[in-house]
Amino acid sequence: MAEVAYVNASRVYPGSPPVRAVDELKLDVADGEFLVLVGPSGSGKSTALRMLAGLEDVDEGAIEIGGKDVTNVPPKGRDIAMVFQSYALYPHMTVGENMGFALKLRGVSKPDIKAKVAEAAKMLDLEKYLDRKPKALSGGQRQRVAMGRAIVREPSVFLMDEPLSNLDAKLRVETRANIAALQRRLGTTTIYVTHDQVEAMTMGHRVAVLKDGLLQQCDTPRALYETPANAFVAAFIGSPGMNLKTVPLTAAGAQLDGLEVPLPRTTLDKVGADGLKEVTFGVRPESLGLVGAGEDGMELTVELVEELGADAYVYGSVRIADQPERFIVRVDGRTPPALGQTVRVGLRDHSEIHLFNPETGARIEG
């Protein structure tokens, strides 16, 4: 067990211009914590993880594991175990040999290896397959072997790079829960990479959002959802995504088509001080709702209805400054509006809105 720290760590690939795949990443992970690195493709998640594993050079800054600087320590000296997206099982070894390989290299005695492998196999329901080669296993079983190989070593840190992306949707949800439970049981510090924000939100104690190699925000799932630090995080976290529109400001608030959203005095003062004429206004689909004709709201022309059973998501357009703007609204699944219908949409609660600086994207605290 150990805590992990990225100390302004950067990975710069040479080229013109050089690619800063991970840019001055500063992140502290507590002992026993499950931290998820999430971001769109190419945001540097894998690179960050591989830097921690010692598979990628650290060009600037440092990496610490258990309080020790391991920046120049080779992978085998870092006491880590990694689960690869491709699983990377050794094809010429049986499942048992795959799982016990690291112990064998460390000179652990044969009976001890056998006991440890058996224990891990039991945990992962792999006992039947110990003598098989990886190619005779299903994708889900291979995934479990890859997990087993990591567990058997009892490392101080687990690293996982999209370990579920090769599984089908149902198995993924199941395995997601298993991994989270396993981590809780073992209490091993875990860094988990995914591009799937649902995975991130459901598994992580804390979630770090990356974009273009830069850390956008690192916080608990709830905090990310409720107070995203910038427009990117706001749009990235949540499914379907937050409605984000850049709208003009009035004396009393933000002006959306027929709907003027009043803003608190403090917010307006702050925005005024920055000299902004517009703000990026964000509201989550569940913070919007259908309202009656007399109430505050905007006219939405329904273009698509996604029925999910209990809820339905209505996709439609609202004209803001004569431009059609796409909005997503969550409505009761039993009475969804029909396609092409025009409905009135209003805010459920005036506090459930997010404002961002339209130039920098930074959150404007209200």
Added chain:
Amino acid sequence: MSLDAASIKATENAAIAKPTGHVKRSRLASFGLHGALTVASLIAVFPVFWVFITSLKPDAKAAETTPTLFNESSFDNYANVLAGEKGAFLSWFANSAVIAILTTVISVFLSATAAYAVSRFRFPGYRGMMLSFLLIQMFPFAVLIVPLYNILLMLGLQGTSFGLVLVYCTTAVPFCAYMLKGYFDTIPRDIDEAGRIDGLSPFSVFWRLVLPLSKPGVAVTAFYAFLTAWGEVAFASAFLSASDESKTLAVGLQVFVQQNRTEWGHLAAASILVAIPAVIVFYLVQKFLVAGLASGAVKG
């Protein structure tokens, strides 16, 4: 859609009939297929068969205007050749074996390590190295004899078996390295990295993971290196000393072909004896020539 269903069905059938790999075929198609294969095998086997038939006949009866299967046939030619009546056959055989085995071992080791380096690392001179591997293949042997002779002379290796082994390695290593690089490239790097995290040093990654996974590739290159040395004539006659005992088989066979008389029966018998080790080597490596050893490493 129907195509998909059909192909899925076909895969299922293939999977069910795994042991034999049979797919149901019509009688006519089956007959045609077997017929074509039989004809092809006959064409391939016939020359070897005829050499064998010839090797049983006395020299005088070996090449006749009306060929017969048997004509005073016996194993006398073999006895003569092995007894060394026509030249030191057994020393030639030993020379060839030593040279071929040394060439195989050295060039497989050198080319595998070189191929691993060019497959996994990028270093200055990488392109030049790969290009030179290819360029070397382009020179005809004859052009190389004089410069190689001079180099061997300088090294004091002219006339020695080891000198000849080095010469064979210069042709085998680049080719084998090229082949093995292609093979190593198909092994996912994730496996290397998993190995390094599990505690392997870079050399052990090569030795314990990459090499075992490349058995088919290594087998093919070993076979190639062996054949390079086993059947070669030009270098062997130029670089080995002229004494009869130091010849290799391929060079030695020339004693049966004299200016105005060819001892066909003995030549054929010696050829069969020469071919046997090559066949044995092929037999040893062929079980590795099954593809798909690396399958199952990663989700495919």
